[in-house]
Amino acid sequence: MLKPLYRILFALILAAATWLWVQKIAIPHQIADSVERGIPRGNLSDLYPRWLGARELLLHRRNPYSADLTREIQAGYYGRAIDASRANDPKDQQAFAYPLYVVFLLAPTVGLPFAIVQHAFFVLLIAATAASIPLWFGALGSGEMGSPPSAATQILWIVLTLGCFPAIQGFKLQQLTLAVAFFLAAAMYGLVRGHLVMAGVLLALAGIKPQLVALTIVWLGIWIAGNWRERRQLLWSYVASMAVLIAGGEILLPGWIGEFRAASAAYYRYTEGGKSILDVALTPLFGRMVAALLVCVLIVVIWRLRHHGARTAEFRWLLALTMATTLMVIPMFAPYNQVLLLPALMVIVQYWTALWRRNAISRFFALLTMLAVAWPWVASLALVIALLFLPGVTVQKAWAVPLYTNFAIPLLVLALLLFMRRDVVSGSAEAPSRA
Secondary structure (H helix, E strand, O other): OOOHHHHHHHHHHHHHHHHHHHHHHHHHHHHHHHHHHOOOOOOOOOHHHHHHHHHHHHHHOOOOOOHHHHHHHHHHHOOOOOOOOOOOOOOOOOOOOOOOOHHHHHHHHOOOOHHHHHHHHHHHHHHHHHHHHHHHHHHHOOHHHOOOOOHHHHHHHHHHHHOOHHHHHHHHHOOOHHHHHHHHHHHHHHHHOOOHHHHHHHHHHHOOOHHHHHHHHHHHHHHHHOOHHHHHHHHHHHHHHHHHHHHHHHHHOOOHHHHHHHHHHHHHHHOOOOOOHHHHHHOHHHHHHHHHHHHHHHHHHHHHOOOOOOOOHHHHHHHHHHHHHHHHHOOOOOHHHHHHHHHHHHHHHHOHHHHHHHOHHHHHHHHHHHHHHHHHHHHHHHHHHHHOOOOHHHHHOOOOHHHOOOOHHHHHHHHHHHHHHHHHHHOOOOOOOOO
16 A cells, blocks of 8 residues: 555646646636637636626616626627627626525625635635645544544545546536535534534525535425424524525525525526536436436435434435435536535545455446545546647647546446445444545
């Protein structure tokens, strides 16, 4: 086995290669393709529509869901308003399709130029993503599973996380999914440590992207019912926090919930219904059927394990399973959402030895999962090395190779977690490793 320092150095090489692949290969290819096909490119910041909507609402009392503001957003995001008559223009209108209370998080920035906000948010997301690693370990690495992992192991996870494509894509786009992931990590850390009021507040803040936290809220609602007397503070804190956010939004823009619903419905239409990983893999009809089945299975399992406390292996496994199921069923498959798989991957690594020894099928899925997760780093390194010997335009033709396992990763992670159920719930798995 490699010593911790060598592991970290190797991780730094892989992380650097992935950043170089994005900067020197993927982005140049996208720019060249956009020029050739006449696709508009502006700031391409997913933060911009939310920031501009917040600024116009708070400073000028304009409706962020309005059509005229949507055109202004497009002018910044794409460089011009998109034109439906142009075949190569994007379909995503980049409208303000978030709950209105997102403006409370962005309020401190609305008086600043967006260029400053964009750079500051880039740094803030990196810091928040790095901070989420010890928070996840704090939620997953206590109680029955023993002491948290060593500092070297946590540094290794931080390096690999900051250097994986889902995180890099989120940083580049200033995607609020990374903020949601941080709030969830902090909420689960607080919950496991017994700070239920804090956890409820953080869960409410994570609701700026409701689709990413819906299953988590369902899970925790059932879990609270498993021991109402001791866990009810979490519910009251969450409900009170959501009430404040919703009421605050109503004060700023009366009737905003209807506006948000209309904007969400419009988003669903102009993105052609939104597609989950299952929709892409199985067609929309069968994908939705399987998604419904997965959600039903999850709810049944949650109900059966609702009495287990926050410091048990069952609770941690349910956390991982809920996150992995969320990735499979939400109507979007952007890689940056895969940062929510961090707790699932941590649980898998902690029980890796038990998984490997269980049977041939478990070993097969464990190996596939390891290869799928490692592939983007390895492929990026290979392409960066190729860049030293081949012209950039030649290497750019293979720009998408590191993304070949994008759809496979959530599916394999979920399958491996399901294989773990018997060992985790029965307590028959051996003590998880720290690495």
